[in-house]
Amino acid sequence: MKLKTTVTNEQSVIEQLSQYRQKKARIQVLSNYSVGAGITVSRLNEDDQLQELHRKLRGLPSYLYLSKREQELETVAHIYLSRYPAGIKAQKRAVPAHAPDPEDTQLLQELRRKIQKVIAARGYDVREGIDEIIERLTELQDLQAEVGQIDTVLQALESYRPEYARIIQRHLIDEVAWEEVAKEMSLSKSVFYRWRKKAIEEYEKLAIC
Template identity: 55%
Template structure:
């Protein structure tokens, strides 16, 4: 394990509290009409409903016009990313083959903006709202990744990393809390970082 990788691990873990703090701020960030970024993020659960609906013939729940939009989206999108901003970006990145497709793709973008406007009442700021939502989703995903790795690790090694880098306790405080010598602490810290790297897939 190189020093560079070790430093990346330390930076991830020491940044954990900043992630948690920023998430708390974003969870209360109002985007209008009493809607917060966290509530707006929950609306992405509608994607799950859409996935279920996709198991049915689209003519059962889409208008003919919506079916054309769906067909156009399927033709251009190779994947359907999670998150409002990522979805909007995916549509914006499409290169239409003809004028009709260009108009349909632009209509898809307008529909996204219209939904945001309806939810928040701030049509002029929907790009800013999407930026806040994307930040919230990215930070939440990063926190979940770190939590998942620490939960999967050896309990004592994970505790060492949490105490040393997330809670930012001194070497002496960590060694005392774990009831180990400083030498043992150093050895276990190196082992903990190696295990974290393996589970996180860092190389």
């Protein structure tokens, strides 16, 4: 049972590391995705514009940016917006698309359109709607967190076992054949694979939070 668990953990680490370059590439694509008006998803992520929208709805007097009808929407919406979280995922959940009452559902959907209207008023031409933009922001942030975690663990491993960090970087992330990596490090096949196993074990220990 212990052997099976060890093998499973090792496979999980290898799979995570082998996806590193693909995730970096996806981050690059997402970062350059345009939402209109010359604004990219990475710009939205850096400026945290969606959090600013919630702050605006929460902090400014309603009459400054809401019509009488929209003030009515705000009043009803506060029933469902009992908190204003900062995280992108939580922000998406903060304005539900549906409610138990059909009239409330209509009001909430109008509010979502209002948030989209505010984004446009701030100079963002929302091309595909707020939901799709939030999905891309969420994916970007999740991938950045995953890649950042790998980078952090590798840096920590480099600080005390640089040879292990090099094997992980060259063989598991860069996908260089073991023969070439072993040659670069002047290792025999048996030593290379012994170090490779230990490198994965050390990586796994450091990655556990």
